[in-house]
Amino acid sequence: MNFQQLRSIREAARRNYNLTEVANALFTSQPGVSRQIRELEDELGVVIFERNGKRLTGLTEPGKGILKIIDRLLVEAENLQQASMEYTGQNSGTLTIAATHTQARYALPKAVQSFRTSFPDVRIALQQSAPDHIAEWVLSGKADIGIATEGLSQFPDLVSFPCYRWSHLVVVPDGHPLLARTPVKLEDLAEFPLITYDVGFTGRGHIDAAFARAEVRPDIVLTAMDSDVIKQYVTLGLGVGIVASMAFDHGRDKGLRAIEASHLFAANTTRLAVRRGAYLRAYAYEFIQQFAPELRRSDIDLALNGAEAA
DSSP states (O other), rough: HHHHHHHHHHHHHHHTHHHHHHHHHHOOHHHHHHHHHHHHHHHHHHEEEEEEETEEEEEEEHHHHHHHHHHHHHHHHHHHHHHHHHOOOOOOOEEEEEEEIIIIIIOOOHHHHHHHHOOTTEEEEEEOOOHHHHHHHHTTTTTTEEESSOOOOOOOTTEEEEEEOOOOEEEEEETTTGGSSSSSSSHHHHTTTEEETTSTTHHHHHHHHHHHHTOOOOOEEEESSSSSHHHHHTTTTSOEEEEGGGOOOTTTTTTTEEEOTTTOOOOOEEEEEEETTTTOHHHHHHHHHHHTOOOOOOHHHHHOOOOOOO
């Protein structure tokens, strides 16, 4: 039995039994993955996967139990590596943070700047993607910490913590007719083409839900992951923007005006997630507390070891 066999089993289950994707994730070949799986099944004397010919189609009942043990073994092996590095080089290493563009661009800079002052020898690898990808990276160990508004609380193998609440703003060019309507209504917004976030990003669900509840049909003509892209197209006159409140700066966003919209759309909560059972190095705790000062290390440890986060 070896770790490559265990990783092959875990990745096969994670990647919907697609051995091509498993091979790419493990930097090996598809026949190599198949061989690792067969060898472990032969060694254990148990069939782990259901098959249709040579294609894996699911986990057998014994396989479901074995997968849980494999997950624990691999997490503890990674924890052992982290613990050894903690004791041999406590103030150096790499902290990998996966976040959406809005969080990376607007919410993280102050925390990163403060963290770098405390830990100048720690490299920060900042990865940006969609919430589902962020969750996958944290679950697989490719990222230590994930930060997003959408989705992170839906994964049982992640522990996620609420960090801060925020609302949306309506953004228009100087002189726009909406500036004369106070307070602005959903029906007012529906009179204009709208530009906002892609589905699944930066509180988009609350925007759609508000219009649906009011039975108002918005004309969303352009969507993007990036707040700056949304504001750029608003500047060009393509429509009215709906963006996260932290994405608008009155001094920097020349030619644009923000309209309060917290009465229109439900508040959003940005969450920070780590893998359940993971060993966090001291500097990871420090970063978490820089980003969300109300989170105490004892609460983080309690959640990591099995208690549910708030």
